[in-house]
Amino acid sequence: MQITSRFTIAVHVITAIEYFKDMDRVNSEFLAGSVGVNPVIVRTVISKLREAGILKTQRGSSGAVLAKPLDQITFYDVYKAVDSVDKEEGLFHFHEQPNPNCPVGRNIHKAMDERLKEVQRSMENELKKITIADIAEDIRKEIRLESA
Numbered sequence: 001m002q003i004t005s006r007f008t009i010a011v012h013v014i015t016a017i018e019y020f021k022d023m024d025r026v027n028s029e030f031l032a033g034s035v036g037v038n039p040v041i042v043r044t045v046i047s048k049l050r051e052a053g054i055l056k057t058q059r060g061s062s063g064a065v066l067a068k069p070l071d072q073i074t075f076y077d078v079y080k081a082v083d084s085v086d087k088e089e090g091l092f093h094f095h096e097q098p099n100p101n102c103p104v105g106r107n108i109h110k111a112m113d114e115r116l117k118e119v120q121r122s123m124e125n126e127l128k129k130i131t132i133a134d135i136a137e138d139i140r141k142e143i144r145l146e147s148a
Contacts, residue, residue, distance in 0.1 A: 003091070006082040009035055010045050014054065014078070017063075017135050018070055026063045045082055052081030070133035079127050091120040 016034050020026045028046065032039040046064050049055040054073055055064040066073075078084075085091050094112070098105035 002083045003079070004082070006045055006050070007079055007084040008050075009037060009041065010049060010082045011075070011132060011135060012075065013042060013045055014049065014066070014070070014132050015139060018132075018136055019139070032040070048082045049078070051079065054078070054081055067085045070136050071131050073132040074128050075130040075132075076124055076127035078132070080126070085120075090117065091123065092116045110136060 013031050016031055017026060020030075028039040028042040031046075032042045035042060046055060046057065050064070050067075052059055053067050054077060056067045058063045069074075086093075094109065098108050100106050117145050
């Protein structure tokens with residue numbers, strides 16, 4: 001199973017909100033143009049980020065703002081906020097019906113389940129080490145290189 005594109009869209013949206021913070025009208029339409037998706041998708045992602053305390057929005061005003069500094073928002077925060085993987089299933093989708101009459105089929109879950117959970121835990125621990133500030137800084141470096 002793949003992590004949904006909501007994760008990368010959310011990172012893009014957060015980074016763009018910070019980068020364009022001094023502009024008027026950084027709304028879902030503007031952000032959708034940057035991301036290259038429908039504004040409805042951006043609004044859904046913004047709603048999830050707001051519920052997670054990553055963004056703030058106000059009724060009647062256009063746009064969202066960061067609820068905390070970029071260096072306090074990790075990839076893990078975003079990953080959890082936008083439901084990047086199915087909560088029940090986890091990162092890996094196991095085939096539904098291994099054959100109980102086959103010695104491999106009968107034991108495959110016992111052999112793999114804990115290992116797959118550990119792989120997911122390891123990945124999630126790595127996500128906790130990367131902040132959106134890291135991404136924003138890399139983008140600023142690339143923009144400076146483009147200007148040179």
